[in-house]
Amino acid sequence: IEIVYNLCPSTYIMSAVNDTNFQFTVFLLTGIPGKEDIYFWISVPFCLMYVISIVGNSVILFIIKTDPSLHEPMYILLSMLAITDLGLSITTIPTILAIFLFNSREISLDACFAQLFFIHLLQGMESSVLLLMAFDCFIAICNPLRYSSILTPPRLAKMGLLCVLRGVVTVLPLPFLLKRFQYCRVNVLSHSYCIYQEVMKMACADITVNNIYGVSTVLLNMGLDSLLIFLSYVMILKTVVMSHEECLRALNTCISHLYAVLLFYIPEIGLSVIHRFGNSSSHLLQFVLGYFYLLVPPLINPIVYSMKSKHLRARIIRVFIN
Template sequence: MSAVNDTKFQFTIFLLTGIPGKEDVYLWISIPFCLMYVISIVGNSVILFIIKTDPSLHEPMYIFLSMLSITDLGLSISTIPTILGMFLFNSREISLDACFAQLFFIHLLQCMESSFLLLMAFDRFIAICNPLRYASILTPWRLSKMGLLCVLRGVVLVLPFPFLLKRFQYCRTNILSHSYCVHQEVMNLACSDITVNNIYGLSTLVLTIGLDSLLIFLSYVMIFKTVLNVVSHAECLRALNTCVSHLCAVLLFYLPEIGLSVIHRFGNSSSHLLQFVLGYFYLLVPPLMNPIVYSVKSKQLRARIVRVFIN
């Protein structure tokens, strides 16, 4: 009888999980997370400040970079506080509504980041394959419309997630395997049929990550085809060098994102360690590395940053 009663119990909170078996060193583990948080916030804020205050950087490539930095800032703010609360204060509890809100913003910002990476690939495609029409195609008005469409696409696709999850009862367990909430994991805790959520989540993944990564791949196929037809070896290398930072950002974002989604849906018990590593990597590393990669590879941006800190 008690087992039957337990299955009908509706949890009002979820319990976050840090690193099982390492509770005695949580304070030390929190140090790299704090550093990553500070570097992400400062790095992306500096990028935004430099681009906003320097008129010479008001170009499509840097406007798209500012959109990416805003998304990375939002992603850091949405995830790091619960992670630090877990490791610093052992604050494990999160209400259902707070969990649904967090997963909404996490998935929305990831969808937006994927869209902005696609726009940056389109920018490189136009700059290399059709340079004479670059300024006429990527006008400020079109850039603003592109950015707005990316935000609207994310909101439309991700908004159903919390509503689909809110209709469930959570009576199997209330323990999450990470220090944050994502749709794939929360829906697996429901004691109801999750077929609709599974199909919609997979469809959303295909329409965002899958479609965007495919279009980025095709754009680089066209870029490489154009570059290989360039007679001058120096010009060929110069054109490819402008794509290096974007390629790094694409790999940092898509590889762990796709890998984690596959593990969540098709993984088995032997993939717990990989799931744990990818779970933190795909949320924390891109916001940390993107400003560093672009600052190193862009001479204009690097020079402005050095000038700001020296003066």
């Protein structure tokens, strides 16, 4: 194998000579090309984002767990969202910081497959939790008299378990579908972490089955969830328009959920479109969305929910003051 380094240290040109059976043992992750000389300073905001995401979601989990008055459906669902956000931060940011702090770009195939499994699993679970939160808003506004009888803790636990099982069943085949391939093309990924749609393009084989299954998984998980969330808000708005001030006040409690939905789905949809239909002119947008859709929601969600929920905000202030 002949390895030729270009003048730009972030670019690698690898060519296989008379060895079509060669298989890479590592992938190379990509930071921000052309900014290698300021990687240390770039790492500072990422470190802050990591700390704020971990601390913010951990505080919310701690307060909801220790305060019996917060053991209500809305806060139980918020704790589920915090768990998935914690998982996404722990799964993705370490490899990003390894690039910016230590210039460590290599990741083994098995580690890459494990990372993409957890990333897609947690994304699917977060999508499911956002759907459950939309259902919570729908019941609270459209059928408030039966709210406590419909969303009981045992029923919420079963719905949460169903979300996990659906994610595991649909995402578990992904690393096994990739592991059967040999990888002999250029092994440089365009992100600082591994995702399925990128890794499968590195395979030296027909990826039609993988592509179909990947698209089907996205449609079954996030596509179906986003459609049901949209329909929930259509029903909510219809009820609010036909009702009085009480429903308007109830709608205000759903604003934070709407923020979370937009933060999660818009970058995800945009990045999926770019990966499948984008061209060279969309590389900058791909980098921005690639960092945004995995790093910003875990950072912003705790802040938004803390600001919009007076009850939760009062408990957080009390913890830090005492």
